[in-house]
Amino acid sequence: SCLCSKYGGPGLSMACNTQFKVIGPDHPVMATAGEDIVLPCHLSPRVSAENMEVRWYRSQFYSLVHLYRDGDNQNERQMPEYHGRTEFLRDDIANGSVALRIRHVRPSDEGQYRCFFRSSVFHEESLLELKVAGLGSAPLISVEGYQDGGIRMVCRSAGWYPEPEVLWRDPSGEPLTSLSETKPRGANGLFETQSSIIITETSNQSLSCHIRNALLNQEKESTVYIAEIGKLFTVTGPDRPIAASLGGEAVLSCHLSPRMSAETMEVRWFRSQYSPVVHLYCDGQDQYRQQMPEYGGRTELSKDDLTNGRVSLRIRDIRPSDDGQYTCLFQSGDSSEEALLELQVAGLGSAPGISVEGHQDRGIRVVCRSPGWYPQPEAQWRDLQGQLLPSASENISREADGLFQAEIAIVLTEESNQKVSCCVRSPRLDQERESAISIAGQCPSVPHMDGLRRCRRGQRVFIIVSPMYGPGPSRC
Incomplete structure (x- = not known):
């Protein structure tokens, strides 16, 4: 309305030519509960609103959703439920176009809003409608026990707005009559659903619970398979x-x-x-x-x-x-x-220990031992090329602690410069431990070497034992 009509006078004739309309969306604005929404409105004709007052309110003029005045936000009188949740968007205010962003939309935000512009000589407003919808959680179907000769099933879901529709269906999609149904509203304004049904039909059937939001025209469903009536659970x-x-x-x-x-x-x-x-x-x-x-x-x-x-x-x-x-x-x-x-x-046992234990069949008897394995391991001798060598003896024994010890012997009769390895493997873990022994040449004059080198006086061999530390993936 124009102040000219009230006060008249030639000085206001030009100002009254700057009348405008406020235009908002021509259909309800849809918002999803918990998300943000933008409510737009603009002036027609497109004139600057930088020096105008722009007020957003609900049913009462002084109960503010948001107020822009004197070039800045003025929210001292803002309704408590909107504190910290509104933002005035004025990027295009020079062309008379503004918008209000509402964050974390709640069911209580649903309803009518008024977008009000006021210049020094004229004011006008537009009515907008905000609709809020919430698509809840997938239904959870549970068995609650026996009742009236059948099994009582309950379907639960939360986070819906507005109040949803709940429907049970049989395997052919036909609706079933529920025993009871409740739809309480939580503290957050969203609806929770709980619907129960008693199943007394023959076995081997499926049962589905459908929950539908009519406003969004969307639904969520869950299906449970009843393998045998009378069987409460598996x-x-x-x-x-x-x-x-x-x-x-x-x-x-x-x-x-x-x-x-x-x-x-x-x-x-x-x-x-x-x-x-x-x-x-x-x-x-x-x-x-x-x-x-x-x-x-x-x-x-x-x-x-x-x-x-x-x-x-x-x-x-x-x-x-x-x-x-x-x-x-x-x-x-x-x-x-x-x-x-x-x-x-x-259990992966210890690295194999190799020792020389005398002469046998014109060669040297070498024994490989490794305790601490579970279950029973495999033990093998191999040459440089990884080929399996025949063992002179093999004994896998179980100790008092329930673990296995592998003991495997070989007789070395070849000339010097050869190398063999003892490999103990866990088939269950597919991992192994391995040690190698080399015949390096003439026995030195010192009869005893360190723990990794052993020599017998008078023999033409010098034996070097080299543990190949693991565990690692099986190669034997």
Whole structure:
């Protein structure tokens, strides 16, 4: 409206010729919850607004969303819910075009906004509408137990706006009737959904939960496969053996499918017999009275993700006796299921030690020994070209600590300037340790050398033992 009509006078006739309109978007502006949005408006005709007041407000003129006046932002009276979230964009203000950026959009930001311009003699405004939408999380389907002769399934999701639609569907896509449905609004203004259904049909069917945002015309869905009605859950473990090093730690994990809380269940880890146990969780805490003595003080059950039916058993100070199969069992009431896991223990022994142990068959008997292996290793002699040499004897023995010692002998009858190596290999780790021995020539006059050089008085050989340090990838 123009002040000329109120006060009149020839001095204002030119000013009244600078009337303008404020133009905003001709359709609602769509914003995604949590993201930023820009609300634009401009003057028509295109005149400078640098010296004008530009005010953004909701229902009340003095309840400010943002105020630009006297060439600067004036937000002393800004509504508290917009503090730190607005930015006045004036790059094109010389042409009468401005915009308001609102950061981290909330559901409460939805609704009407007024973009108001005022010059010294005229003011006008435009009405804009902001719509907020939130696409929530993927639905999480869980099994909540038995009810009315079937299995009660619950579908949950959060982060939706406006209130979403929830629908269960059978394998052919037909809608199913839900047992109950709630859509509470969280403190952040977004909707959470929880819908339940009871499945009593025949086995081997899938069930899907669809949650749809009608404003965005988008949906999210999750599907669960019911393998057998009456079977509350299945237990799943790793699909391959778990490797562990001697003296180290091993983590054995298993989980329920579909996801559900195991806080009130019994979780039992055992070997070949149901009892005694490797570890037992029952009545909400660890129970050690039935634990096998050899696992005492060495196990720990991780319960961080127990509400999602996922557990991990940590075994410390791994021993050879820990090698083998483990059973992970969950029990809820009269229903129990289990999964079988395999732990493979491996230990890389010491570098082979080579010694000369006398004469045999007109040659020198050389013996290679290496302890500390698990499981049973392979031992071989090889020449310079890597070709296998026949051994005079071989003995792989198990020591009291459960580890293996390899002992392999060879008789050297060739002339000098030859070299052979002793290689001890772990097939499970595909790693080896190797030492070499060289026949270098005439025996020196000094009868005893250092630990790597050994000589027998009167023999025409000088033997140098060279460990080839490892471990490394297997070459033997």
